[in-house]
Amino acid sequence: MPADPYDGAVEDARIVTPPGTFGLQILAVSEATRVIGGLVRSDERLRDLWVEGEVGRVTISTAGHAYFALKDDKAQLQCVWFRDERVRSAFQPQTGLRIVVHGRIDLYEPQGTLQLYVESIQPSGVGNLTLKFEQLKAKLSQEGLFDGARKRPLPIRPATVAVVTSPTGAVWKDVCNVLARRWPLVRVVLVACAVQGEGSAESIVRALRRIERYVELLGAANRASEAPAVTILARGGGSIEDLWSFNDEAVVRAVVAHRLPVVTGIGHEVDVTLSDFAADVRAPTPSAAAELVVPDRAEFAASLARGADRMHGAAGRVIGDARREVDAERRALDRLHPAARLAAGRERAGDLLDRATRALRLRIGEGRSRQDRLGDALPGLVTRRLVVARGALGSAASALAVLGPNATLERGYAIVRTAPDGIIIREPVPAGSQLSIRVARGEFPATADRPARSTGGGKS
Amino acid sequence: MTEPRQIPVAELSFDDALAELQKTVAELEAGGQALERSIALYERGVALHERCAALLAEAELKVQQLVTRAGGALEAIDVRPEDARDAE
Numbered sequence: 387m388p389a390d391p392y393d394g395a396v397e398d399a400r401i402v403t404p405p406g407t408f409g410l411q412i413l414a415v416s417e418a419t420r421v422i423g424g425l426v427r428s429d430e431r432l433r434d435l436w437v438e439g440e441v442g443r444v445t446i447s448t449a450g451h452a453y454f455a456l457k458d459d460k461a462q463l464q465c466v467w468f469r470d471e472r473v474r475s476a477f478q479p480q481t482g483l484r485i486v487v488h489g490r491i492d493l494y495e496p497q498g499t500l501q502l503y504v505e506s507i508q509p510s511g512v513g514n515l516t517l518k519f520e521q522l523k524a525k526l527s528q529e530g531l532f533d534g535a536r537k538r539p540l541p542i543r544p545a546t547v548a549v550v551t552s553p554t555g556a557v558w559k560d561v562c563n564v565l566a567r568r569w570p571l572v573r574v575v576l577v578a579c580a581v582q583g584e585g586s587a588e589s590i591v592r593a594l595r596r597i598e599r600y601v602e603l604l605g606a607a608n609r610a611s612e613a614p615a616v617t618i619l620a621r622g623g624g625s626i627e628d629l630w631s632f633n634d635e636a637v638v639r640a641v642v643a644h645r646l647p648v649v650t651g652i653g654h655e656v657d658v659t660l661s662d663f664a665a666d667v668r669a670p671t672p673s674a675a676a677e678l679v680v681p682d683r684a685e686f687a688a689s690l691a692r693g694a695d696r697m698h699g700a701a702g703r704v705i706g707d708a709r710r711e712v713d714a715e716r717r718a719l720d721r722l723h724p725a726a727r728l729a730a731g732r733e734r735a736g737d738l739l740d741r742a743t744r745a746l747r748l749r750i751g752e753g754r755s756r757q758d759r760l761g762d763a764l765p766g767l768v769t770r771r772l773v774v775a776r777g778a779l780g781s782a783a784s785a786l787a788v789l790g791p792n793a794t795l796e797r798g799y800a801i802v803r804t805a806p807d808g809i810i811i812r813e814p815v816p817a818g819s820q821l822s823i824r825v826a827r828g829e830f831p832a833t834a835d836r837p838a839r840s841t842g843g844g845k846s
Numbered sequence: 847m848t849e850p851r852q853i854p855v856a857e858l859s860f861d862d863a864l865a866e867l868q869k870t871v872a873e874l875e876a877g878g879q880a881l882e883r884s885i886a887l888y889e890r891g892v893a894l895h896e897r898c899a900a901l902l903a904e905a906e907l908k909v910q911q912l913v914t915r916a917g918g919a920l921e922a923i924d925v926r927p928e929d930a931r932d933a934e
Contacts, residue, residue, distance in 0.1 A: 543861070545861075548912070552932075553911070553930035553931060553932055554932065558927060558930060559927050559928065562907065562909055562927040565907055566906075566907035570905040570906055570907040571860055571901065571902065571905045572907065572908075573907075573908040573910065574907065574908070574909055574910070575910045575911065575912050575922050576909075576910070576911040576912065576925070576930050577911075577912045578911065578912075578930065578931065578932055596912060596914070596920060597912070599920055600912055600920045600922070603919075603920055683902055686902065687899060687902055687903075690867075690895060690898055690899055690902075691899075693867060693868070693871050693895065694891075694892070694895045696871055696874075696875060697870070697871050697874055697875075697888060697891045697892070697895070700871075700874035700875045700877065700884075700888075701874060701884060701885070701887075701888040703877070704874075704877070704879075704881060704884040704885075704888075705881075708881045
């Protein structure tokens with residue numbers, strides 16, 4: 387026998403020391419509790435266990451630890467829940483509550499007492515719900531209700547969106563806000579239902595059916611284009627019991643059978659219900675569901691502006707090509723030389739090009755002022771795109787300005803301006819005024835003669 | 847101007863205006879039209895773009911609630927979001 391039977395591993399003490407060996411020995415208290423502690427810690431069943439019972443009096447220490455007794459009709463067990471674990475839990479022990487505690491049992495040596503050191507607690511019955519959830523999920527999954535192949539694509543720009551939720555609470559308003567911000571062209575139709583408590587599952591199923599009946603009625607009235615194109619099924623966050631109606635078999639089947647694609651936004655990111663599995667698209671929250679069903683207005687305006695850029699570019703190329711063709715034609719005519727054909731050809735080509743230039747310049751000018759107004763109404767990203775677009779428009783317009791008068795001058799017209807200040811003359815000028823006359827292929831000075839009648843105009 | 851049966855741009859819905867705008871841009875980019883046709887396409891395209899952008903900028907969300915009338919008929923009526931009722 388070793389000199390000190392408690393020196394060494396606990397297992398050793400237990401194994402090598404037969405009952406009664408302590409008989410002639412007096413132990414210190416701490417020695418006795420060490421043996422007890424060793425025994426407790428060596429039992430795997432006590433290291434990780436779940437205990438269900440009713441909560442007795444709860445005390446919270448100044449350090450934030452919770453102490454309470456867990457009881458049934460025959461016994462009780464002291465529990466301690468340290469602050470760090472406790473504050474992370476949404477659920478707290480309350481006297482009289484039936485709970486399930488997860489933790490380990492150990493000896494608190496200073497008191498010589500056995501305690502349950504709590505890691506987490508749950509309300510009683512959750513275990514049953516979780517079990518029911520898994521059983522129903524397996525059953526419906528086996529039927530193929532959650533198959534990816536069943537999922538329908540969402541409409542790209544629905545004109546009408548149906549929302550199945552409770553009209554009270556934040557969810558419905560959040561959905562409206564998101565839609566108003568992202569895509570206010572849409573019409574949103576609330577289909578009110580209860581989302582928790584007795585009868586809520588039936589209420590949700592009835593709401594989904596009402597949408598289907600509404601779609602049918604509109605179709606029969608030749609107003610199918612007004613019918614909702616997608617259904618949002620939404621609810622705010624809550625406990626597993628609060629969300630339970632979305633795990634109801636009838637609700638899940640109604641979602642699968644719904645004639646419109648369904649987007650669910652139920653609870654928070656971490657909450658997953660069987661309705662989510664059944665939906666065509668699952669969004670993490672109600673707001674996210676609203677974002678998923680419509681495009682973003684700012685992005686869309688930017689892509690519209692890109693389309694307009696491409697159109698300006700294409701129109702500019704058409705004008706450029708036409709000008710090159712006219713130039714080529716004129717050179718050909720010059721070579722052929724019959725004066726009458728030359729003049730006629732120039733007239734026709736010049737006329738067409740003039741019209742094109744005028745039209746394009748006018749439209750580009752208007753387009754620019756419209757884009758200015760649009761720019762004021764749009765957020766930063768889009769405005770930047772419009773600035774780029776405006777730059778492109780500006781250079782197109784200046785290119786056309788050069789192109790315009792040349793075509794006219796080629797047809798034999800002249801621009802008469804005062805010299806040296808270059809003001810274009812539209813009224814008769816006093817005799818002796820110095821003028822500058824611009825023709826297609828140059829410019830030359832002139833002096834005004836005695837003034838004639840106002841319709842005649844000055845002549846060099 | 848070359849297609850007299852065209853609906854005035856101001857009367858087009860957003861979706862119709864957008865669809866025609868997309869078609870117009872594609873046609874202009876493909877090229878190959880007479881100059882007059884190009885100009886007509888371009889003018890129409892600019893007007894269509896303006897129509898879409900204005901509708902997008904000025905739109906206001908239409909909020910309704912589906913209600914059951916006596917006799918079971920369903921009707922969507924205008925509501926303010928905060929005035930929606932519990933009634934099914």
